[in-house]
Amino acid sequence: MLTTLAIAHYRSLRDFIAPLGRLNLVTGPNGSGKSNVYRALRLLAETARGGVIPSLAREGGLPSTLWAGPERFSRGMLTGEDPVQGTRRSEPVSLRLGFAGDEFGYAIDLGLPAPDLRPADKRTKFSLDPIIKRECIWNGPLLRPSALLVDRQGASMRTRDDSGEWQTIAQPVASFDSMMTEFSDPRTAPEMIAVRETIRSWRFYDHFRTDSDSPVRQPQIGTHTPVLSNDGADLAAALQTIREIGDPAALDAAIDDAFPGSRIEITNLDGRFEVVMYQHGLLRPLKAAELSDGTLRYLLLVAALLTPRPPALLVLNEPETSLHPDLLAALARLIAAASAHSQVLVVSHAARLIAALERERDSQSIVLEKELGATRIVGVDELDMPAWKWPSR
Template sequence: MLSTLAIANYRSLRSLTLPLGRLNLVTGANGSGKSNLYRALRLLAETANGGVVNALAREGGLSSTLWAGPEKITRRMQTGEIPIQGTKRTEPVALKLGFASEDFGYAIDLGMPPPIPPSAFSLDPEIKREAIWAGPFLRSSNVLVDRRGPMVRVRDGRSWRVVAEHLSAYESMFTQIADPERAPEVMALRESIRGWRFYDHFRSDMDAPARWSQLGTRTPVLSHDGRDLAAAWQTIREIGDVQALDEAVDDAFPGACVSVTTSDDRFGLMFRQHGLLRPLSSAELSDGTLRYLLWIAALHTPRPPPLMVLNEPETSLHPDLLPALARLIVKASKRSQLWVVSHAPRLIAALESVPDCHTVALEKDLSQTRIIGQGQLDEPAWYWPER
């Protein structure tokens, strides 16, 4: 389970360190930075999938994603005595992402390549530092794997062992030295991050794949767009918690039940509700009903991930369904660490009524995203690896 998340110089997240619990609720007004926090976490996950530089390129490159304000905001700027203005840069360009978990901590520092030798890819960011450590925060004594530029060394007792000297500047060490013998910590952490699951856009329009029968195989993990809903539902019925699945349907739609049809290896979903003489196919369901069934399938996965992130799960749902969705999320948090981004008051209230819910309320202050009520003494201890 992640205990701390840290981001520096990513869009409005100039410097943010937040504690995490098993069930995390991220809220805030429009423009407060909820989406930036979500995207930063997705970017961090890309380090283990070999695509962190490509992910930055899709966002416009490092120059577009860096904090756009001044390097330092003085007290006189904060009080309004002088306007917000740029100053001469004294620190190198750096976008930093990191987290600490129950087992390991990890941090990555991305910057610009040197101007020499010239290259057509001079705007591609480089990985300047990476580090893996044991414990809640980085110290010189608990570093296990240390990367500086192209060289990686691994702690070997009281000394260090160099395991690579020519790493590509645009690829994380997760994709280059993850080896169970040379660097087992890299391998273990990479596989853990690869298990993170993000759901942010279930389609429910009339052309949505979830509305139509699909070729199906055993599906313990619902796809990000929900195209394999029927196969995932049948997988839960065969190897998952069938009782919890049926109870989730009845909680949201009293008296209703869902069944799966198969024909020539194609799977379809049928929804039977009290008062109807025939079941409805997924093609006939309302957007809200279909989307809710997708959430039931995602949150009852027989293969719970270490971290599941739900971005605005209330989209297209009727407000009366939100308390049931909150109960669904709370039950899923018993098996996985949950991260929910929402601005629906009814869902927020339902989740916050749970004692274990950790709320992260965001606000903007001089264009910086901050956590409401968090003072300097409330921040978890965090230290970035130096270049």
């Protein structure tokens, strides 16, 4: 389980450290940084899949994602006497993402390459690509030199062997590759493989498309689907998988909880699976193409939350979208049940969902607000903050 999430200089998350529990609710007004927390976690997950640099580039690269405020605020800027203004940079550009759990911690530090002094025709065209400057994996909740297990500094990487001696890996790591995707030998870096596999199990669900052309509304070839895809196209197969190898009683209960008297069936026509829903008062079941947006979104969330293969971490971004407030209590019950098998983080605006989840045991609210453009957590004492140390360059 993750106990700390740490982000620095990523959008409005200038210096953001959040304690995490079993079931986390991220809330706050528009623009307070909720989606930034979601995106930062997803970027962190991309490191283990080898996609952190392309993902950053799709978001506009470092010029867009780097904290747009000054390196530090002067006393006058904080009291409002002086305007907020930039000063000459004294520190290198550095976007940092990290987490720590009971067992391991991981941090990555991204920056820009040193100015290229070669003649123009010899220069790389990728000069705006961020560079991975440092990556570390350590033992326990806090980075201490003695707890460091795997350490990448620029192109060189070293791991600690059984006797605690550092072994440098001969092969250099490219500036755009995470050390986690570069090395797969479980003998030299077993902790790294463990961290990588945990991160790869993290699952993210953002808005599902349910418009009339959405793949969710079309019959799809069905194969065993213990994990609903991100676009939900395999909804029918995922629901059938829950019925066969998951918890079919929980599935039926979740449908009845939201739509009393209704039930779903999965039809199979020449290998193409489709969800149909029997509703009280209707003579024939309705196909996915005929269901309302909210009904379909609820079914998608049911499939995501009742997965027979729970991830280490499940992150939901605004799951309430287009759900009627009356459905939110049923959704909250599903989320709470999922948190028995996975650590869960929910980003939400919906007061009813938040209120229902706050009543759950082990839930904790992370209420965000913005101060001088930077996201901070409301009402946490400095003393309650988990200890965190970034690796230096």
